[in-house]
Amino acid sequence: MSITRKWTTYLLLIAATLVLMFPILYAFSISFMSGAEVLEGKIWPSSFSLENYRDAFEKVPLLHYLINSFAVSIFVMAGQLLVSSLAAFAFVFIKFKGRDAIFFLFISTMMIPWEATMVPNFLTAQKLGWINNYLGLTIPFFALAFGTFLLRQQFKTIPNELYEASQVAGISRFRFFWNVVLPVSKTSLVTLGVYSFLTTWNMYLWPLLVTNTEDVRTVQIGLKQMQTQEISTDWGVVMAAVVVVILPTLLLLFLGQKRLQKGLTQGAIK
Amino acid sequence: NSTGSSEAQETKKTASGKTEVVFWHAMSGDLEKSLNKIVDEYNKSQDKVEVKPVFQGTYEEAQTKFNTVAGTKDAPAIMQTFEVGTKFMIDSGKIQPVQKFIDQDHYDTSQWEKNISSYYQVDGKQYSMPFNSSTPVLVYNKDAFKKAGLDPENPPKTYDELKAAAKKLTEKQGNKTSQYGFSILNYGWFFEELVASQGGLYVDHENGRKGDAEKAVFNGKEGQNAFNLINDMYKEGTFYNVGQNWDDMRAAFQSKKIAMFLDSSAGIKTLVDNAPFEVGVSDLPVPKEEDRQGVAIGGASLWMSKGISDETSKAAWDFMKYLATPEVQAKWHVESGYFAVNPKAYDQEIVKKEWRKYPQLKVTVDQLHKTKSTPATQGALISVFPESRQKVVTGMESLYQGVKPKEALDQAAKETNRALEVGNQK
């Protein structure tokens, strides 16, 4: 690569980073500002006081919400991994009539807008007594066409010989699934896991509908609540809450970026 | 139609054996702090009932939430609903009228302010417990008045005066306006009040109090006056569009972006405390002084859910009664700016003291007392009020896009009619 091309690329990279990261950095910066500084429209805080963070945690039970979000995200992640991998396994390793039709049915669910099903789902959740508890926040999301698709693509890369070898050895199907397919697909499972975690963590409309007590509310709703309650009075506090909310996912993303990219594209295209 | 089973839910108890009463509200900011304080005091004052306040967003959001869970175990025992949700709550069948407890308890309702409690009476039955009632007022920046050469003690009373004052208050730097004269939040309530204060009705059948409303009439003369006012001032460049968010509006006032605006009396205390200038409060302006009919109340009342256990209901009723005591009402009034439901509260020492410190608070009370009780000032009763409000808001917003006031109003009325039509089929 020629020197000029190298440096233009760097220049573009840096410029793009600055533009793209600005909102996040800006939120960080504001989260340290006093109310007056915010109103003056400063970009950089004069001092890094943690007061806003203290206030944020005081005003809404952020910590509690964070724990809820964690619980819900982990639960959904585990559920999606299990349910999707079971389905993907069937699609790859079990031959039966109508398999392709069912697979098509699965894929077609990606086309159904969640909002189109929102009202009946809400009623279902209500009938099942799932309002205001973790069940309502998690179980409806366990089945995931995208996840099934992603894992199916991964499972397809597992040589069929592995399956046949265990058939010859007399290993049961489920044992093969559990002891071979899952461990071998670790990377894709991690990818899907990160993806599930992020999307669940960031879920907004559904938790808004099915939670109305602080006991199970997730942090996104907490944020929205904080925003309704506090905005004019204190942007700084709200931004502190924003930072608290985005920090875990950003960290997760930074750690899992490489794997995520690998796994996502693998599932998406091939 | 209702699915609400008559089976009473179990009584929820706290760890210490107190009856738990979940209380959904829409009070944010300083109001939430005061409310929580009152609840705390109540919880500490006795050992049978534990009230748990839960913030559920704006009035609209809270009502949405309530509707989704009404009649299930997830419903709160006490629900705070804004005044325009009254008809909806009655029709929902998911509430028990407080009249039931008033009768059981032989509770004396005469101690209540009539102007307030009558809003929540239908066919002579008290449906909900009045709690936080407000009226709209004109709030202005006294310093700005002085600077503009206006008399801060003599705020505009009519539309013309308002326009004139706004013109003087509008400040420009180059072609950028640094201070606007006036603003109204894009929120249906202010429009309703501007109509009511001229004696105009919102819907037919005497504002829906003589039978189910079928047709919107707010696009009559009174409504047009209000829309024309906004339209004219916006065209003149003295009116600032603050959007739909209460906080944004108050922030704009505090940061001197606007010199006058309409606010709920509930916001006044916080405004006075936080504004870096002297805040004036005055009656809602009318087109001409002779039009003045007074105002309808705003704010919200407390509703008792149906389907909760008797024990819980009793506990909730006990809390409601507590809220209506003069002492609590006095505290509530001075901390929030809402009226005292119980006028005896005004005799309390703290009120007197606060009125001396915040004369602005008294303005709102006086305005209510001056109100003539007519179907217009009693307020409209329609179940699709929230929807209608959205239509009116869209109408207000379309003014800024150059739509003719009459057209905007008619459109809002037409859509409200449709909502009424659908609503009445239910």
Added chain:
Amino acid sequence: MSAVTKTANSPVSVSSNPKEKKSMPNLLVGLSYLLPSLLLFGVFLFYPMIKTLYLSLFITDTQGNPLKFVGLQNFSYLFTDPNFLQSMKATFLFVLYTVPIGLIIALFLALIANEKLKGIGFFRTMFSSTMGMSVAASSVIWMFMYNSTIGVINKVLNLVGIHDVQWLLDPKYALIAVSISTIWMNIGFTFLILLGGLQNIDEKLYENARIAGVSYWYQLRKITLPMLSPTLFFIITVSFINAFQTFGQIDILTKGGPTDSTNVIVYSIYKDAFVNYNVGSASAQATILFFCILLVTALQFKLGERKVHYQ
């Protein structure tokens, strides 16, 4: 068979035993693995979808129970209702603003982040970071940035001599504002997918081009884009579907306003169902939305698939 029967009985009986074990046909086994998914899809996707179709023919009570069959009245009203038409328009504009531009930006980022340079990992992480940003958090940040008095965007515009713009209050700009923030939120995911696609392209194809000495743009047109087409196809489809389903940022930033300029169908559904309690009408809109997505996706497949090159 006859050849076997004359041999000793025991092996035959041994061999007949396991046959019974095998009796569970593959169909049942397959379905048992699919059961959790099918059950959940059934309960939370197919049943509600059908229920939605059903409800769209009714007027319902405030809690969504059908009251009165009205046939296609909900639909016929919607198609004459200027508000709904406005919703459709807003939706299509929104899709139009967000999908192509988001894609182009993400593609640009992916291209520059695909170069082999020192520290490129850092930039990749940065570019994908918005994937970790929730809708709620992002919207709050953008809400502040759009604030017409203290927001940074107007501050910057003022510097270059442009007047304050009421980003979220002016119907002319509100949809654009929401679109910009949406593009920003989606860039991370789109970027990641495209970068992955780029990295899957055989390096040798470029080496051959280097030896042939073709220009960067020629490589981009003749190698990168065609080779990336399956990825592009995937991400375009996903982006379309996502764009049609946008909710959070609208709820927080504009609530569908001003003058319904950002009242995209999904938001309109939400409002009709949960604020105005017109579940019938909401269901009708949901049905229309479903068919819109179906249509666009089908079109995409029909038009796009032909141009896509699969290996």
Added chain:
Amino acid sequence: MKKVELVNIGKSYDQKTNVIQDINVTIEPGEFFVLVGPSGCGKSTMLRMIAGLEEVTQGELLIGDVKANKLLPSQRDLSMVFQNYALYPHLTVEQNILFGLHTKKISKQEQQKRCREAAEMLGLSEYLKRKPRQLSGGQRQRVALARAIVTHSPICLMDEPLSNLDAKLRAKMRSEIRQIQRKLGITMIYVTHDQTEAMTMADRMMILNGGNIQQIGRPLDIYNAPKNTFVASFIGSPPMNLSNVSIENNLLVFEDRRAISMSTPHSNLNGKKEVVVGVRPEHIQLATNDNTSFIVEVDNVEILGTETLLTFHMGDKQWMAKWNGQWNIKVGERVPIFIDPKHLFLFDNDTDSCLHYEPSTEDLTVKGAFV
């Protein structure tokens, strides 16, 4: 050590066309039996039917005298080695070797013992704790082998187990597998498309083409007496040279009118006038002064250290000759050639089947050499 018998076996994937048909063969206990043929001829299909991985759609499969058509793979008491070894990448070598042994109700101790033995036999002892990806191709191959061995199954199936190895390693593994099979005395059914493997490893082999048996027999018998042109050209490297010739008197006349003489008139030509003649490259010799069959112009020369391959045209075909030693011949040089008539094969030009060959009289033994 078990017999495997295929009776009229056929297979169809789509219920319409057969990919293999009419397979009749008995594989004797302890035999090393090789299935060989070009890609797609149905070798894997047949092996997989024996393993139970593919349904038998026609005929009868007997394993050790028991009808096995419907048995589960695990009930057939056999082991299998796959082309890509099918090692579990997340398990260590040891775990791989022992994977599935628990289903056979073998005590942990016994499992350990077998694993140790197999590892020792295959020189894997130091790698037991490694993961497959830390092993070279040959070592992976051995792990797959070890996994088959520890089951102590009397029958072992292998599907092109060496095709992923490079030439040197392949040669080595060839003899290793053969030695182990002998040592354990198992019945081996081995699939390959490589004729060298088939020739060097098989006790007997079956040559398949297009789903049909071409020939079954001992490698040398097949080499020396191929039943048809397919077998003739498939077995032997470089392959047998084949050309269409017409018979004129006692001469075989090529299309370019060159001719070679037959030793004696053959009776079983059925009066055919057109036949296919075949000559193995090693039987095309440099003519000495008095026996030149004809002279050819060399198209290409490849010197492989100890032998030299010459390419030239005969009629419409390119023929090859293989000579020992390093020959200094230039492309384009004209070379006199001698072909001994006793080395000629004649095939029916319609049915491709062999009409005539002269059985080899050579009998090279060490003893013979000493005589």
Added chain:
Amino acid sequence: MKKVELVNIGKSYDQKTNVIQDINVTIEPGEFFVLVGPSGCGKSTMLRMIAGLEEVTQGELLIGDVKANKLLPSQRDLSMVFQNYALYPHLTVEQNILFGLHTKKISKQEQQKRCREAAEMLGLSEYLKRKPRQLSGGQRQRVALARAIVTHSPICLMDEPLSNLDAKLRAKMRSEIRQIQRKLGITMIYVTHDQTEAMTMADRMMILNGGNIQQIGRPLDIYNAPKNTFVASFIGSPPMNLSNVSIENNLLVFEDRRAISMSTPHSNLNGKKEVVVGVRPEHIQLATNDNTSFIVEVDNVEILGTETLLTFHMGDKQWMAKWNGQWNIKVGERVPIFIDPKHLFLFDNDTDSCLHYEPSTEDLTVKGAFV
């Protein structure tokens, strides 16, 4: 036709360790030059440096007498064929062949002409409109070749172009490539890890190991006079047998105390007492009555139709012998062996370099044979 000269070339990917070093070689115009060596020895690296795809970190690269270290790949006027062909899957064969030709400022007409010519030469004419995935492996190979040909570059680089093809096709393509190179007279630099390919195709070859040149020369010269044990065992198949021996008087004594005699005492052994002895398999003969070197017990026999491979132990190593013909020998049989001392190679056991060999006196020519 251009010269390529490497002067003291070295390469390091990490600025610390060199993956290749001290490469000095001149590739003559029109020469078919093969780089051969085991996997990872640096062949591709060297080729890619010549192509300009990899930076030269040390030394000087001259292409046609011009210093080329810093030239862009496209400025070096060469073409390249990649291992997996690197065809553009979305372009037709024709578009693939013509890819990038526009940069050479060649008229559309001329492009078409060249494409037609190349396609004809390689038998691709009917496939011009197909996509690569519709072609067989060999056809793809040819497209890649055609793409290199149409550029009319004087130098062509190929990186293991045949390694994805099966044995038969490989043999065919080998001679095809060689013939085209001759016809066009281009300078060819060809990378492979297959010694057969190197032997049969190269005018000269360079054997690399661990980034170092082992030997450069004509294939036969290298075969007959390998410079060290690495080359000796790398070139030739089966590879040369090597064992450690000690020299006692005129005898080479193996670890198991068996011995063979050297023809005459060699002066250039520098008084070494321990050396490595090497014998090619084809030079291990069956003893006749009077010349037995020793008797071996046969471990394995492989009969490849026209020749027989015997495996047996010598000292600690397995040795192989290659005999012509089909030998009927059983495993375990004891066979007398004769090794002619003139076929012995002796290597230094410390440096591995060749201490002694006897130049072959054979000169097999057709003329010679007639004498």
